[in-house]
Amino acid sequence: MTSTEPVYQADALIAEDIDAYLAQHQNKTLLRFITCGSVDDGKSTLIGRLLYDSKMIFEDQLAALEADSKRVGTQGDAIDFALLVDGLAAEREQGITIDVAYRFFTTEKRKFIVADTPGHEQYTRNMVTGASTADLAVILIDARKGVLTQTRRHSFLAHLVGIRHIVLAVNKMDLVDYDQSTFEHIVADYRSFAKSIGITDFTPIPISGFKGDNITNAPSPNTPWYDGPSLINHLETVEVDNTTAQAQPFRMPVQWVNRPNLDFRGFSGLITSGTVKPGDAVRIVPSGKTSTVKSIVSFDGELDEAVAGEAVTICLADEVDCSRGNVIAAAGNPPESADQFEANIIWMSDDDLIPGRAYWLKLATQTVSATIAQPKYEIDVNSMEHLAAKTLKLNGIGVAEVTTDKPIVFEPYEASRSLGGFILIDKLTNATVGAGMINFSLRRAQNVHWQALEITREQHAAMKNQKPAVLWFTGLSGSGKSTIANMVEKKLHRMNRHTFLLDGDNVRHGLNKDLGFTEADRIENIRRVGEVAKLMADAGLIVITAFISPFRAEREMVRAMLPEGEFFEIHIDTPLEVAEARDVKGLYQKAREGKLKNFTGIDSPYEKPENPEIRIDTTAMTVEQAADLIIDRLLG
Structure with missing residues (x-):
């Protein structure tokens, strides 16, 4: 029994050390930053060096890195740090960064998440993705090449997505013999460009990612002329934007309404800016309703104050209407x-x-x-x-x-x-x-507002003794849309129903005569017709439309304009070969001869409805039968 006591004591000491270590790191601030620049400027090498110098590499990773470095032919016993970050096979084979690689490391003062972003223009979207959550950008420049097109591009993109902390890391100084004039010339060139795109402040640092100069300690013996911070020192001390966010007016987008029982109703979300306390006056946007904060609840209980970056539930003193998508904001300074x-x-x-x-x-x-x-x-x-x-x-x-x-x-x-x-x-x-x-x-x-009208769409429909609807006929040219739509209107007219038929060809003689047949024009054509159909439905009419309307997205757009149950998508399902054989207007022949561009079914796609309310197979029923089926579904 006695022999085991030291073991228990050691375990207790280890547990205390772990708790202290976790507490120490839990209170550190987090900096997200990206590295970007031209191809082969050394972004991946720099990140590998940061991970290595901060001792964030396990022994097995280091052994694999040393083996890989020898395999790719690194000189002597030197380590190719880029191999630590370039994780994709294609990246290693081509020597370029393709995807965004995120890496975590920590120092005594701060935690970091760094994104290694691609330099190639074709991967701009990847670079923007990495930059979208970053607080700082390290723009690398090869000292031998100076400011390049990609340097300007990445600086512009970083500034565009809101990064306001820029480090100009002039890399590979070892390859220009650590020449001070080379460094100063590059800084001057970059300053001139940066000013033109709105970058008013940046921190220039001469470094060598391969040799380690001015990465963790500054000045390096090789750059006695440099009197600024090391890269790590600057990253540890730069002000994180979260501090700035707390000084801004209070904002909390509502994620969900938290109502576990009838005695509790709160609004949960992440505070994006400012601070809030019980008793603060708040405004619900966009409704404009005001109230005061009754309490602030978190996982650990009620809080006396909540700040930007915290996820909380806010309970209000009044029963105001507030739901997901609304923003709870400072009453005196709302968005x-x-x-x-x-x-x-x-x-x-x-x-x-x-x-x-x-x-x-x-x-x-x-x-x-x-x-x-x-x-x-x-x-x-x-x-x-x-x-x-x-x-x-x-x-x-x-x-x-x-x-x-x-x-x-x-x-x-x-x-x-x-x-x-x-x-x-x-x-x-x-x-x-x-x-x-x-x-x-x-x-x-801000200047165009809805005018309140006293006669409602329900009253318009009641006067006509019918339920408004939009019968949306869609199908290939020559499928029979207009013929069947016309028969439907004739039958409804005999039944004393109030209708109006919007035909694709007829509308293009007036309302849409300025539109062509490009994809964009076709979309605008359907948007306009949808708006007109909606107005007619508001007037209580049964609206019948006959348009190819080849794209699902636009048909769904019109459906979304109307109350549920009023939009009937009717697919006149005629095979292409049957529609082309009819070719009443000679359009298919012109399209086949190349005289008519962007013709649906030939060189422009038709996206069939996936779940139409009604499907008409024109090879299996007559026009009369199709019209009767549609009217039965409409009035049934």
Whole structure:
């Protein structure tokens, strides 16, 4: 028994050491930063060096790193630190960074998450992804090459996504014999460029990631002329933006309403800025309702104060209407709300941006439907030139107007990443296709308001003794849409139903005569028709439309405009070969001969409805039978 006591004592001492160690590290601040620059500037080598010098490499990792270094032919016993970060096989084979690699390390003063981002222009979206959550950017420059196009591009992107702490790390100083004039010339060149894009302050440091100069200690014996901090020292002492966030007005986007029982109702979310205490006056945006904070609840119990970066539940003194997507804010300094903005858009999809198409826009806890107008201009990220553009392709960056289907709570991105930055999501695939940063709301968004009307759509419908509806016929050209739609209207007219037929060809003679047949024009064509159909339904009519409407996204956009149960998608399902054999207007023949571009079914796709309310197989029933089936479904 006695022989085991020292073991228990040792275990107790170890436990105390672990507790002390965890407590020490738990209270450290966290800095997120990225490394970026031109290809082969040494980003991965620098991060590997930081991990090595901070002793964040396990012995087996170090042994594997030494073996890999010898295999790839590193001189002598030197370690190729880049191999520690370039984890993908393709990255090792090509000697480039493709994906964003995140690494964690810690020093005595601070914790760090560093993102190694790609240098190639084709991976711009990867670089932006890594930069989106960073507080600081380390811009690397090869001392032999100076300021390059990619240096300017990455500096612009870092500034665009809101990074305000910039380190200019002039790397590979060992390859220019640590020449002071070379360093000063590069700093002067960069300062001139940085000023032109709005970067007013940066910290230049001469380093060698391979040799370790000015990484952990400064000045290095090789740079006695340098009197600034080492890279690690600067990273440990730079002010983290979270401190700044606490000094800003209080904001908390509501994530969910916490109501476990009838005696408790709170609003949960992450505080994005400011501080809040019980008794503080708050305003719910966008409704504008006011109340006071009754209590603040966290996992550990009630709090006397909560600050930016904390996830809490706030209980209010009054029973005000508040739900997910609303923002609880300081009553005297609330954020704005609007439905039209100018924004910087970064396109991240292989498929081009389609102006006018509806995408999901997610900002903080708000999700709304949004359309992007044709860009005002695209930014050439290599030259900073503004270029005319009709769309944005993969990795394209431009400025465009954004319209949402209802007002959202926002702040300019420059003031708040949380309430100024958003992502765009494809409605069909749920893939993230773009990211955006709000510059400001448009004046017309503040000046145009809904006029309250006393006669409701229900009263309009009651006068006509019918339920409003939109019968949306879709199918290939020549499928029989117009013929069947016309028969449906004739039959409904005999039944004393109030109807109106919107036909694709007829509408293009007036309302949409300014539109062509590009994908963007087709989307705008359907958007306009959808708005007209909605107004007619509001008047109590049964609206019948006959349009090819080839894209699911736009048909779903019109469906979303109407109350549930009023939109009937009717797929006139005619095989292409049957529709082409009819070719009443001779359009298929022109398309086959190349005389008619963007013709649906030939060189432009038709996306069949997946779950239409009604499907009509024109090879199996007559026009009369199809019309009767549709009317039975409508009135049944």
